[in-house]
Amino acid sequence: MARTAGTGFPGLDKVLCNLMIGDNVVWQVDSVDDYRRFAVPFVEESLAQKRRVIYIRFATHEPIIPDRPDVERHTMNAAEGFETFTSRIHNIIKDAGIGAYYVFDCLSELQDPWATDLMIGNFFKATCPYLYELDTIAYFGILRDSHSHETVAKIRDTTQLLLDLHHFEGxxxxxxxxxxxxxxPTMFLPHKKEGDNFNAVTSSVDCSRLFEHISANTATLTQSSIDYFDKLFLDAQELLENPSAASEQIRETRQKLCEIMIGRESRILKLAVEYFSLEQLLTIKSRLIGSGYIGGKAAGMLLAQNILLRSDDFAWSEYIEPHDSYYIGSDVFYTYIVDNGCWKLRMDQKTPEGYFKLAAALREELLNGRFPNSVRDSFQQMMDSFGQSPIIVRSSSLLEDSFGNAFAGKYESVFLVNQGSPEERFAAFEAAVKYIYASTMSDNALSYRKRRGLDQEDEQMAILVQRVSGSYRGDFFFPDMAGVGISYNTFVWKPHLDPKAGMLRLVTGLGTRAVDRVEDDYPRIIALDDPLLRPQADIEDIRKFSQRKVDILDFQTNTHRTIKANSLLHRCPELNIDMMAEHDLEAEKMLRERNIKPQTSYVLTFKKLLSETQFCALMQRMLKTIEKVYNYPVDMEFTVNFNGPKSFRVNLVQCRPLQAKGIAANVKIPESLEKDKILLETTGSSMGGSISQKIDKIIYIHPAKFIGLDNSEKYTLAREIGRVNRRLDRSDSVNMLMGPGRWGTTTPSLGVPVSFSEINNTSVLVEMAYEGSNLMPELSFGTHFFQDLVETGIFYLALFPKAEGVTFNRQRLLSEPNIINEILGEQSRFGDIIHVIDCTKNRLNFMSDVVSQRAVCFFN
Structure with a gap:
């Protein structure tokens, strides 16, 4: 194969010493017509040499290459986003293979759909090396003085040829x-086209006239050195300062700014246009590092705060703690990938064969890359602003916290106590951002995206950086309380409770213990229409099922750690203990009886907070105010800090549409069922709304035999359950999984230590209490575990066999043949513990009614 090619102009070939295989040729022009004038002859020359020519069409301008049968045309939609657009072009190049020639539309046309120059530079830097690798020649055009210096520099550094084309005096x-x-000797001088020749302009007089013309044109352009994204906000600032600006023009500008910074999800975007003023959008921009979207988590938090503060019927500003947040734009994520040479690896990872296989390699690259100096400078300014205040670095991806996709717990968030030298604090922050970027390649996140059909979607990772809400208390920092609030309570465990009233999970200290299933500890579950009612009160001792540990930030160790609640309350007497805790008189009595030095003992019940303050009424009002605007149930995370004996402020740190199903369904359960036909029946203790479902298989774990295993055997048993789970596909089998204690725990003494991917083919999940042990269900509404359940469509039931009004026919269940060996196709070593039952012959129905909170599973 010849290693040189022609431009279609022999005189220009002479100037350039010909085009060479692998060349990317960028034409910097004043108009698309000028670019076309030089692209068409290149195509003609290439076709004459029997080359395969591919035209990439994506712009609104007139085609560079007219329709013709000997030129392949691929029409792209740039509005689909950078990653989708770039991925599709990557695949076109990959399929075409070695030696094809390309002409691309004018790259400047990508400014409008992408709203930034930065991503144009990233596209070129991601695409150009791949074209070079495949021995292609490609033509690109950019409009002069339309891009930031940084973008033009990125293109110049990457391309093989950059040619300035000027049209002067005909x-x-x-x-x-x-x-x-x-x-x-004269290659880098201007060359004038004269007939078929391109003659070097060597006269100083002619050069001066030409460059005087160029300078005059450039001088008439303003703001040419800044990114298109920034120009849009400068225009918005001018509009805001113009007293005669029309309201319609202001609304159109708000719409545009929301579209390029807040997000793409249509319902969130519509609310943002309504509730964000132009001033607020400019304030967000002033806290934005880079360009692009702030992501779903940041958008949800800001939107919820605005909904409350703009409400006319309540003085929310007296109760809402102002947030202090910065945002790392989603474009920084792609820039980081491209600048660190990871784009091709990312493209390979997105293929079916590379999706899981290459994720670890890409994760490692993301952990060890380097940010551009301009981004690092912005990081430094932000860190200077926070000083030594503790901060939390949170994922805020494009798809996160949207309608239909919560991504709860799939990406990382990192608390930084933020102690040490400025250099140490900066290094810790950079590492946290990279860690969150790398979490996009975790098995959990990849499986979630795959399961929900999002594996090929743009999933840019923005970052939300917030000053941690709380107070300094000696060596510790933490909020008084934190929790999760849900505006529609599908887990109402008593008939008189109203699901519409909502509920809370409340803890002392950082909110991590409210949003995650923690080991051997329990948040306070609060039904907002009966706050003092406890789900566990008629089952076990209140002390046993209360919060016993608190998450805090420790200045001495510079870590996020856990401390015993009693120890913390004694070390921090300034806490408003009366509002949060009660004396544990029984524990104090027991210490005296054992001649142990008496010490005040507490139980975190929040009794006075719930009974003597307006906390529950306020939280319910907050949830319902946001729910009304969303026209959909919501799920929010919050912190609470006291500013008086019975007064407090709430910091709303996250809000999203509630990912719950079946909340409006109506199921009629038969009133009279023969007792011997009932497998289980209970009232309350369920999550998932109303369902009526035929059960094909039951996987039952014997509690007593499970307890008899050592920890390593319990982990091995969990893997065996995962194997059974993979064989029972939900598409053709409705499965009920029943086991002792908590599913998904990391502490085997509390339940079965499976990962969620090992139980994801389940339709009904049952956690069973078992007498004489720590095996107890954890009512996990609002946790990341709960989000996994509802997004996968899994109904949850907590079963307390010894409780009044509960039926569980264990003997009937175990009388059915165990088909585990048939399912696995081999002898199971846990056949005496894992009992798999085929219910297709004896029809088994599972029904739950959200109104009565009755759930029953019976043979028909």
Whole structure:
């Protein structure tokens, strides 16, 4: 194969010492017509040489290459986003293979759909090396003085040829700015097209006239050195300062700014346009590092705060703690990938064969990359602003916290106590951002995206950086309380409770113990229409099922750690203990009886907070105010800090549409069922709304035999359950999984230590209490575990066999044949513990009614 090619202009070939295989040729022009004038002859020359020519069409301008049968045309939609657009072009190049020639539309047309120059530079830097690798020649055009210096520099650094094309006094001048790997004495002078020749402009008089013309044109342009994204906000600022600006023009600008910074999800976007003023959008921009979206988590938090503060019927500003947040734009994520040479690996990872296989390699690259100096400078300014205040670095991806996709717990968040030298604090922050970027390649996140059909979607990772809400208490920092609030309570465990009243999970200290299933500890579950009612009160001792540990930030160790609640309350007497805790008189009595030095003992019940303050009424009002605007149930995370004996402020740190199903369904359960036909029946203790479902298989774990295993055997048993789970596909089998204690715990003494991917083919999940042990269900509404359940469509039931009004026919269940060996196709070593039952012959129905809170599973 010849290693040189022609431009279609022999005189220009002479100037450039010919085009060389692998060249990317960028034409910097004043108009698309000028670019077309030089692209068409290149195509004609290439076709004459029997080359395969591919035209990439994506712009609104007139086609560079007219329709013709000997030129392949691929029409792209740039509005789908950077990653989708770039991925599709990558695949076109991959399929075409070695030796194809390309013409692309003018790259400047990508500014409008992408709203930034930065991503144009990233597209070129991601695409150009792949074209070079496949021995292609490609033509690109950019409009002069339309892009930031940084973008043009990125293109210049990446391309092989950068040619300035000028149209002056009826003649064309080509000024080679970069011609890689070749040289001639006059190559980098301007060359005037005269007939078939391109003659170097060597006269100083002629050069001066030409460059005077160029300078005059450039001088008439303003703001040419800044990114298109920033220009849009400068225009918005001018509009805001114009007293005669029309309201419709202001609304259109709000719409545009929300579209490029808040998000793409239509319902969230509509609310943002309504509830964000132009001033607020400019304030967000002033706290934005880079360009692009702030992501779902940041958008949800800001939107919820605005909904409350703009409410006319309540003085929310007296109760809401102002947030202090910065945002790392989603474009920084892609820039980081491209600048660190990871784009091709990312494209390979997105293929079916590479999706899981290459994730670890990409994760490692993301952990060890380097940010551009301009981004690091912005990081430093932000860190200077926070000083030594503790901060939390939180994932805020495009798809996160949207209608239909919560991504709860799939990406990382990192608390930084933020102690040490400025250099140490900066290094810790950079590492946290990289850690969150790398979490996009975790098995959990990849499986979630795959399961929900999002594996090929743009999933840019923005970052939300917040000053941690709380107070300094000696060596510790933490909020008085934190929790999760849900505006529709599908887990109402008593008939008189109203699901519409909502509920809370409340803890002392950082909110991590409210949003995650923690080991051997329990948040306070609060039904907002009966706050003092406890789900566990008629089952076990209140002390046993209360919060016993608190998460805090420790200045001495510079870590996020856990401390015993009693120890914390004694070390921090300034806490408003009366509102949060009660004396544990029984524990104090027991210490005296054992002649142990008496010490005040507490139980975190929040009794006085719930009974003597307006906390529950306020939280319910907050949830319902946001729910009304969303026209959908919501799920929020919050902190609470006291500012008086019975007064407090709430910091709303996250809000999203509640990912719950079946909340409006109506199921009629038969009133009279023969007792011997009932497998289980209970009232309350369920999550998932109303369902009526035929059960095909039951996987039952014997509690007593499970307890008899050592920890390593319990983990091995969990893997065996995962194997059974993979064989029972939900698409053709409705499965009920029943086991002792907590599913998904990391502490085997509390339940079965499976990962969620090992139980994801379950339709009904049952956690069973078992007498004489720590095996107890954890009512996990609002946790990340709960989000996994509802997004996968899994109904949850907590079963307390010894409780009044509960039926569980264990003997009937175990009388059915165990088919585990048949399912696995081999002898199971846990056949005496894992009992798999085929219910297709004896029809088994599972029904739950959200109104009565009755759930029953019976043979029909």
């Amino acid at each position: 003649s064309y001048y080509i000024h080679p700015v970069k011609v890689w790997n070749r040289h001639s």
